[in-house]
Amino acid sequence: MAKRTVQGKVAVITGSSMGIGKATAKLLASQGAKVVINGRTESRLQQAKQELERAGFEVLAVTADISTQAGASQLITETIKRFGKIDILINNAGMSARGYFEETDPEVLERMLQINVMGCLHPTKAALPYLETAQGSVVFVSSVAGIRGLPETGIYCATKMALTAVAESLKVELSDKGIHVGIVYVGITENDPGKRVIDKDGSYLLLKDRKQRNTQKPEEVAQAILRMVEKRQFKRILTLLGKLNAIANVLFPRLVDWVLIRSKEKIRKLNT
Numbered sequence: 001m002a003k004r005t006v007q008g009k010v011a012v013i014t015g016s017s018m019g020i021g022k023a024t025a026k027l028l029a030s031q032g033a034k035v036v037i038n039g040r041t042e043s044r045l046q047q048a049k050q051e052l053e054r055a056g057f058e059v060l061a062v063t064a065d066i067s068t069q070a071g072a073s074q075l076i077t078e079t080i081k082r083f084g085k086i087d088i089l090i091n092n093a094g095m096s097a098r099g100y101f102e103e104t105d106p107e108v109l110e111r112m113l114q115i116n117v118m119g120c121l122h123p124t125k126a127a128l129p130y131l132e133t134a135q136g137s138v139v140f141v142s143s144v145a146g147i148r149g150l151p152e153t154g155i156y157c158a159t160k161m162a163l164t165a166v167a168e169s170l171k172v173e174l175s176d177k178g179i180h181v182g183i184v185y186v187g188i189t190e191n192d193p194g195k196r197v198i199d200k201d202g203s204y205l206l207l208k209d210r211k212q213r214n215t216q217k218p219e220e221v222a223q224a225i226l227r228m229v230e231k232r233q234f235k236r237i238l239t240l241l242g243k244l245n246a247i248a249n250v251l252f253p254r255l256v257d258w259v260l261i262r263s264k265e266k267i268r269k270l271n272t
């Protein structure tokens with residue numbers, strides 16, 4: 001597939017006031033795209049907007065909760081009002097949760113499905129007519145935790161696996177419409193200070209700094225997303241661990257079960 005540049009394209013990146021979304025917005029903007037950034041917290045989003053504008057990039061910031069139909073519709077409407085088109089939608093906004101299923105509050109399960117699944121479906125639905133006109137791209141940001149269910153993050157795994165089904169179905173349904181569909185399985189990535197995850201009782205936990213040898217940088221994930229859009233790739237699994245996870249689950253599923261059962265207490269401690 002010939003490489004398409006993002007120069008002059010309009011890219012909407014959900015959940016882009018920090019972390020991977022912000023790094024992706026920065027990278028796409030540095031390649032000549034007009035970027036639309038989004039988040040729920042106005043102050044953090046404005047900070048990100050100023051940072052991008054100081055670098056000389058064209059940026060629109062839309063404060064909206066994209067897990068709701070109204071929020072997603074606001075994001076797309078404001079983008080069209082400002083730029084008149086949408087070429088790229090990166091469904092990046094998402095949250096992680098901690099805790100075994102049996103101890104997790106049902107409200108947390110619903111909230112996770114709302115943010116991570118509906119938070120991709122609503123923006124995609126609202127953007128599709130514009131993506132068709134532009135013959136554009138929609139990319140889903142999944143996780144290597146979306147390849148197989150893991151202990152302690154089961155609901156997160158479930159929401160990210162759901163994105164595989166959505167992307168696979170869309171790829172076929174949209175095959176005659178010229179819209180590129182992509183899904184990227186991201187490995188453990190360095191987090192910005194202030195990254196929160198949802199605890200089993202519904203409260204927020206501040207994630208510890210994960211600057212360690214085996215983590216990727218948000219900028220590396222952003223590069224993978226850019227390449228996916230440029231080359232109109234469908235699936236990419238990032239990190240060696242992610243690739244091994246995918247292969248082992250196909251070839252040796254019972255061995256993977258055995259390893260996870262033996263290490264579940266260690267995984268639990270790592271996550272607390």
Ligand SMILES: NC(=O)c1ccc[n+]([C@@H]2O[C@H](COP(=O)([O-])OP(=O)(O)OC[C@H]3O[C@@H](n4cnc5c(N)ncnc54)[C@H](OP(=O)(O)O)[C@@H]3O)[C@@H](O)[C@H]2O)c1
Pocket residue numbers: 014015016017018019020021038039040041042044064065066067092093094095096115119141142143144185186187188189190191192195196
């Ligand atoms: N970091 C990792 O190790 C890792 C690994 C695999 C996959 N991923 C996936 O990569 C994506 C980004 O992760 P990250 O670590 O960069 O996240 P992050 O640092 O926690 O940032 C999340 C961003 O999404 C926004 N957001 C969350 N819920 C939202 C909502 N309902 N509506 C609008 N914006 C919302 C947040 O802003 P507000 O809170 O202000 O709304 C923030 O801008 C997620 O889908 C995540 O599951 C991350």
